[in-house]
Amino acid sequence: NAGVTQTPKFRILKIGQSMTLQCTQDMNHNYMYWYRQDPGMGLKLIYYSVGAGITDKGEVPNGYNVSRSTTEDFPLRLELAAPSQTSVYFCASTNPQGALYEQYFGPGTRLTVT
Amino acid sequence: EDKVVQSPLSLVVHEGDTVTLNCSYEVTNFRSLLWYKQEKKAPTFLFMLTSSGIEKKSGRLSSILDKKELFSILNITATQTGDSAVYLCATHDRGSTLGRLYFGRGTQLTVWP
Numbered sequence: 001n002a003g004v005t006q007t008p009k010f011r012i013l014k015i016g017q018s019m020t021l022q023c024t025q026d027m028n029h030n031y032m033y034w035y036r037q038d039p040g041m042g043l044k045l046i047y048y049s050v051g052a053g054i055t056d057k058g059e060v061p062n063g064y065n066v067s068r069s070t071t072e073d074f075p076l077r078l079e080l081a082a083p084s085q086t087s088v089y090f091c092a093s094t095n096p097q098g099a100l101y102e103q104y105f106g107p108g109t110r111l112t113v114t
Numbered sequence: 115e116d117k118v119v120q121s122p123l124s125l126v127v128h129e130g131d132t133v134t135l136n137c138s139y140e141v142t143n144f145r146s147l148l149w150y151k152q153e154k155k156a157p158t159f160l161f162m163l164t165s166s167g168i169e170k171k172s173g174r175l176s177s178i179l180d181k182k183e184l185f186s187i188l189n190i191t192a193t194q195t196g197d198s199a200v201y202l203c204a205t206h207d208r209g210s211t212l213g214r215l216y217f218g219r220g221t222q223l224t225v226w227p
Contacts, residue, residue: 004156033214035217040123040219041219042118042202042204042217042218042219042220043157043202043204043215043217044217045214045215048214058214090156090157102148102159102162103159103215104159105156105157105158106156107155107156108155108156
C-alpha cells in the first residue's frame with residue numbers, strides 16, 4: 001500500500017492564481033481530512049469528509065473548496081490564492097473502529113503565494 | 115482558544131538525557147489523546163491513550179494519561195540525535211466532528227550529539 005499520497009510536493013503561486021492540491025489514499029478509508037500547518041503552529045483543519053459525496057468545513061475553510069467523488073480521492077481547491085495561504089498542507093485519512101482514531105498523513109505540499 | 119496546550123514549545127538537550135514533554139487539554143467529552151512525531155515531513159503516529167494511568171511504551175518512549183487532571187506526558191529516555199523532531203499532541207472528543215483531532219502547537223526537541 002502507498003498509504004496517503006499528495007501532489008505536488010512544492011508549488012509557488014502568484015496572488016490570484018488557482019490550483020488544486022491532490023490527495024489519494026489506497027487504504028479504503030472513509031474519513032479524509034485537509035490540514036494546514038503554519039510555522040510554529042499545530043495543524044488546523046480546513047475541510048473533512050466522512051465518505052464519497054459528503055464534505056464539511058473545519059476550523060479554517062475560507063478560501064478553499066473540496067470535493068469527494070470517490071473514496072480514494074479528496075482534492076483541495078484554492079480559487080484565488082492569497083499570501084495568507086502560504087503554508088504546508090497535509091492530507092490525512094482514517095477508518096475509525098471503535099475508539100481508534102489514528103490518522104494517517106500524506107507527505108505534505110509546501111505552498112508559497114507571492 | 116487552544117484546546118490542546120503543549121509545553122515546552124522547544125527543548126534542547128544532549129544525547130543520553132531524559133526528556134519529558136507535556137500536553138494539557140480541554141475537551142468536553144474526552145475520547146482519546148494521540149502523540150505524533152514530525153520530522154520535517156508528515157506526522158507519524160506514536161501512541162494513542164484512552165485510559166487514565168495506563169502507560170504506553172515503545173522502546174525508549176513512553177506516555178501516560180491523567181484524565182482527572184487533563185494532561186499527558188511523553189517521556190524519552192537516553193535521547194539520541196534521531197529523536198530530534200517536533201512532537202505533536204492531539205485530542206479527540208466525542209462531541210466533535212467524527213474523527214476530528216485538535217492539535218497542539220508541538221514541542222520542538224533538538225538533541226545534540
